[in-house]
Amino acid sequence: MNEQPRVLYWTMLSLIGLVIAVYILFPVFWLFLASFKTQAELAQLPINFWPQTPTLDAYAALFSDTHQKGQLLDWPRLIGNSFFIAVTSTIIVLIFGTFAGYAFARLQFPGRDLILGGLLISRMFQGAALLLPTYRLMSMIGLQDSLIGLVLLYSAFGLPFATWIIASSLREIPRELEESAMMDGASRLQSMVLVVLPLATPALITAAMWHFVGAWSEFAFASILLESNENKTVTIGLASFVELFTLEFQYVGAAATIVALPIMLVFFFGQRYFTRGLLAGAVKG
Amino acid sequence: MGSVALKDIRKSYGAVEVLHGIDLDIADGEFTVLVGPSGCGKSTLLRSIAGLETISGGDIILDDTKINTLQPKERDIAMVFQNYALYPHMTVAKNMGFSLRLSKVDKDEIDRKVRAAAEILDLTPLLDRYPRQLSGGQRQRVAMGRAIVRDPKVFLFDEPLSNLDAKLRVQMRSEIKELHQRLKTTTIYVTHDQIEAMTMADKIVVMRGGHVEQIGSPLELYENPASVFVAGFIGSPSMNFVRASAGADGIEYADGHWLGRPAAAIAPGRAVIAGFRPEDMRLADTGLPARVALVEPTGAETQLVLRTGQDSLVMTTRERVTQKPGDLVHVVVSEGKLHCFDADTERSLAPGAAPA
């Protein structure tokens, strides 16, 4: 009976969704296609949507030694820096987040729930307001223009949320499993490593993905803290195109594609865990 | 060996004391059942023995060694949890061998022990399955298997059958009992189900509100309950209780009808609570008059609900019952089956009954 209104409803909804998706993705896709075009083709009017003569020249240029001629930044180096920062701080956040999350989930201490809630609130105070104080602080302790400094900073920023996700998921794991492990002869650490963590894998993966993506794409703090060219990250590299070659979109497109690639891979392979882990954390907070 | 002695065990959560000094001796090889209503502290006591809770006072002694402060893993005690607590990411074999792997037993030995335990519990075809692929009864058996491969001094069970359906429960009950007869390992078993307690126990410990109410064999508790609480808790259907008083020649119901003779003389005029079991009553030509309210045949027996004065009485009989609801009948209590309790303390007035 009310089959028709429902079909109509879903059709409308899908259409609206499609329009929004196209609106958002079109520029991205255009940039992606631009990375395969030549300088000449990009300058040409009327604009071609599909590359006429697809070429990987832009990618080759990013990975060649053009930077030595001062035209482009040293992209292999930028990518290496970003990877170093994202991977290292992810590992740090996972290790500390796991132990902290375990403590929040399992141990009794005064103010536990208040602090756990506070971890989430602390996320609200990040961002622009912290830029200057952070810069002052990092300069004072000699960690400005340092990859290690950025690793520590990202770890500090990422830890509360990772801890919260991990704690929420550990709370769902029945205590008896651990008690059983302890009766079976496990120490607390063994019961955590052999029984609890394998069951918390989705949450650990979620926390890791979340942090990796955040660290990989962070721009504001990286841009004020990193000064020398050999310390820059991919996001700074992308931003630098604004000043460098306003017309050479093939480079911008190629660089943007390279920067987006790890993020897409992370989501593609981690999707399953990502939604599961976030939900697991969301049901009980 | 595995004898357990509890001396004045106390446990508080914050300011609230939930175990008020438990004394208990369990001989090596004994099957002891802790029974009592929900919330009376059975699990807390069991978990204290396991080392999962730290006690606030008293001593736990296992084979002459004080184990109060030992970690669970140092106590050589195995526990089967109510929800089984199987490791979901390990196969049945891995679950059962977990403790042996932790204690670095070599692989062949683990394999041999796991297979032997699986054999006993009929789990051999399931060794490669994961817990989620098992039925409730099978999970229960894996949980037991995990306990027996360790060959511990003591087994603890916390309401292990409460998640199973009635039929499976009866079956597992006898399996656990058989297992005990075979292994003869000291066992402490918690349940709130008095039938489980009666059928399985060598020794029953009835608990109430963090105290031990009475300790004894199933038949001792059935025949000589120390209090109204134990008398009402053990036996099904429950014992009938009525307000009565001691007369010159025995116990009289409120309306003056004679109920029976108490086990020990009671000063005439003293108010008591008289108790008698449904199965110790029979219909007679004279005796306490009562009106039939319900007749419930269950096959071998018939259960009658009777009303007299303010009281409602339940009786069971194996005879054919021709009476209908509304009929007037007379009931008597079988000789020597009348239990008398102090009207205020509710403790038994029988000779030798433990004082409150």
Ligand SMILES: Nc1ncnc2c1ncn2[C@@H]1O[C@H](COP(=O)(O)OP(=O)(O)O)[C@@H](O)[C@H]1O
């Ligand atoms: N972790 C705890 N914190 C506070 N009170 C508890 C805790 N565990 C149990 N209790 C209380 O202790 C009493 C005994 O509980 P328990 O041993 O679980 O009873 P049973 O197993 O006989 O049902 C109950 O009143 C319960 O509310």
Ligand SMILES: [Mg+2]
């Ligand atoms: Mg309990």
